Amino acid sequence: MKDAILVRNGPALWVLLLGLVISVGLEWSFVTGSGHSPALSLLGFQALLGLAAGLGLGGIGWALAGLLARREGYYGD
């Protein structure tokens, strides 16, 4: 448990999760307040997009790491 991500990055992660809940709640209230039916599929869409994009690009970086990462001074200068 000591190495779990939630413990290691504790405060920052909890603040982020709280922010996400609040933002989705706000979006819900705006959508319903404007008289539209809440399109559940769109609530939090941007947050999911952000999360997926971050993880996806990180994944590409991880994949590239195996191919392109080299030790220091590989260029020889």
Place this chain on the structure above:
Amino acid sequence: MIELSGLWPPGLGLLVGALLAGLLRGPARDVVVLAAPLVGLAMVWALPEGAAARVDYLQYQLVPVQVTELARLFGTVFCLTAFAGVLFALRTAPVDELAAGLAYAAGAVGVTFAGDMLSLFIGWELMAVASTFVIWSHRTPAARSAGLRYLLIHLFGGMLLMIGIAGRAAESGTLAFTGMTLDGVPEWLILAGFLVNAGAPPLSAWIADAYPEASPSGMVFLSAFTTKTAVFALLVAFPGALVLIPVGLYMIVYGIVYALREDDMRRILAYSLVNQVGFMVAGVGIGSALALNGVAAHAFAHILYKALLLMAAGAVLHRTGLRRCSDLGGLARALPFSAGAALVGGATIAALPLTVGFTAKALIASAAAEAHLTAVWYLLAVGSAGVIVSGGLKFPWLVFFDRPRGLRPGPAPRPMGAAMGLLAALCVGLGIWYQPLYALLPHALSYEPYTASHVLAQLQLALGAALSFFLLLPWIRRQRGITLDWDWLYRRAGYEAGRRLARWTGLALTRIEARAGRTGAALTQALHRQHGPHGALARSWPVGSMVLWVTILLAAYLLVYYL
């Protein structure tokens, strides 16, 4: 004929400042180097809209000064950043860096007010040479090597540009710097010349190779001018060139992925610079009025927040001498002002509300949506999220807030703090009072950034991306070594190929020489054998045999003649 009509090129004020910087000492020099960008700024605003200065040269008409809204926008931000850069460098940089920085800014301002391609080229090359001296003024072996590679790349780009300009002048008989269509080789060469300076593929790596080798203050100058003058040139010459959309999207993804892989804080920011220029290049490709406004606004904002982030990184480097995130961490207590600057810069690059990033960066994505470019819109959104992870969070978090490494550096010098304060104030000020920025844009704009949906969408994107950052953090932290880039082709493969070619050529030449020597010696021996004192041709021959030979030869001649 010279018809300046009192329209002096605004870059002149900066250039005079650069020359005087080398001649003066002490407080007089401080006053001159600080005043030069402000004089340049005053000259930018003293020029009347639409005015042009003309000079006849050979059969062409040159327009060294042409005042447009776009030129004024870029000229303004270039002069502001030159002032902030000089202020940041005032107590720490050598005089040659200050002079080169001002000359570099003069070249950039010269490009923005150029009304013809030859004037543009002069400013372009002034930038290439002056920026190389900015890198070399750091006086380290790495800076010397990187500066030389940087110069070679830019001379190559300048050569492409010059061939394109000459070809276009020969075809159309004009040197005017206006919108072009990609329907001939000269136009493609001009585009390639612009894209080299923008850091487009396959020559994107020069930014991360050269910029971080400059001094802490030198990189501030470097981040502001070259790539953004390229964006300016693309805005004027190639708006709506569809080929720029995939180029820009590639730069966006490339910049994010490489910044995520990087450990050196200034290389992270260099890759993030490529990524941001990618948004602008894609925006130029979209080409609508909203997109072009978005590119101009994004470039303006980007110059400010990138310089701010690099100042924060420069202050850390100046105080600690360390540049790797894995050696740094927890510096917010020791360098609170720099940490604040990094946070404001990070929030601005992440386009959080109340920053100029929020008011400026949404325009390009809106233009993509307006043009029904759905895939482009999605990729821009993905890029925006990636920027938050790679540029907005990684540098500030790892350097100022991650695990402390026991470093206790003193605070940044006051001029550095003042420069960071100025840019941070502009980042926040233009985020709240954005109308002055919108009024400077080249096309009329009726856009309201502070709508509930925009604020919420941007906050959600930032929160989601930040969540992914903290989930990836253990992996992001452990980044030592280097990641191979396109520069491997000329720094490793090209160098190796050249070395082998030289060796093979040398070997081949030695063999050819040896063989030629042996053949020559054999020929001499044969001649000596026939013609020497004892050779066959030196002997007396009987008359009868000679007559026989003559008869044979005549008969052969007759035979050939009748055939």
